[in-house]
Amino acid sequence: MNIRQATVEDASDLQKINDEYFGETRNYKKEIESKDTLIFLCEDKNKIVGISGLKKYVWNNTAWILNIFILPEMRRKGIAKQLILHIVEEAKKMQVRCILAEAPSSGNAPFLFTACKFRKCGYNDRYYTNDGGEIAEFYSFDL
Numbered sequence: 001m002n003i004r005q006a007t008v009e010d011a012s013d014l015q016k017i018n019d020e021y022f023g024e025t026r027n028y029k030k031e032i033e034s035k036d037t038l039i040f041l042c043e044d045k046n047k048i049v050g051i052s053g054l055k056k057y058v059w060n061n062t063a064w065i066l067n068i069f070i071l072p073e074m075r076r077k078g079i080a081k082q083l084i085l086h087i088v089e090e091a092k093k094m095q096v097r098c099i100l101a102e103a104p105s106s107g108n109a110p111f112l113f114t115a116c117k118f119r120k121c122g123y124n125d126r127y128y129t130n131d132g133g134e135i136a137e138f139y140s141f142d143l
């Protein structure tokens with residue numbers, strides 16, 4: 001398993017994964033080129049199996065973890081945990097005071113952030129567009 005920062009050459013592969021699994025309006029090329037954002041990917045045998053990222057906010061000196069995603073057939077192998085630990089090291093280099101992350105309460109991400117020693121620091125039952133059916137949980141890791 002190799003974890004590295006994405007380059008513009010990765011943008012179309014990342015966009016394909018996004019379109020197939022996420023369907024979010026995310027422009028990977030733009031994000032990779034942005035000076036505030038780092039996109040990271042996990043590769044197994046030269047195939048992208050996981051994606052996440054880190055976006056720095058100057059006003060409160062924090063970095064937010066961008067959507068973390070592991071291909072369904074590669075889950076429960078510790079890949080996301082490795083990626084988060086890598087991201088924590090990268091955030092230390094940014095010299096932010098705190099890492100923040102958001103996770104839908106009914107998914108697997110709360111287990112992941114708890115396993116990575118993040119602290120649940122809040123929730124918002126109006127964050128998503130589903131009238132409170134899905135609750136956003138927020139996690140933090142102080143540096």
Ligand SMILES: CC(C)(COP(=O)(O)OP(=O)(O)OC[C@H]1O[C@@H](n2cnc3c(N)ncnc32)[C@H](O)[C@@H]1OP(=O)(O)O)[C@@H](O)C(=O)NCCC(=O)NCCS
Binds near residue numbers: 082
């Ligand atoms: C959340 C997600 C990234 C986890 O990826 P993963 O590679 O399967 O996670 P890992 O194998 O690294 O597991 C990390 C920890 O979380 C726990 N965990 C992960 N999935 C779990 C589940 N379904 N049930 C219970 N615990 C779970 C593991 O036990 C592990 O802890 P441990 O190492 O202390 O035992 C993956 O399920 C995913 O891509 N989900 C869809 C996208 C998503 O929901 N993203 C989060 C919103 S931003």
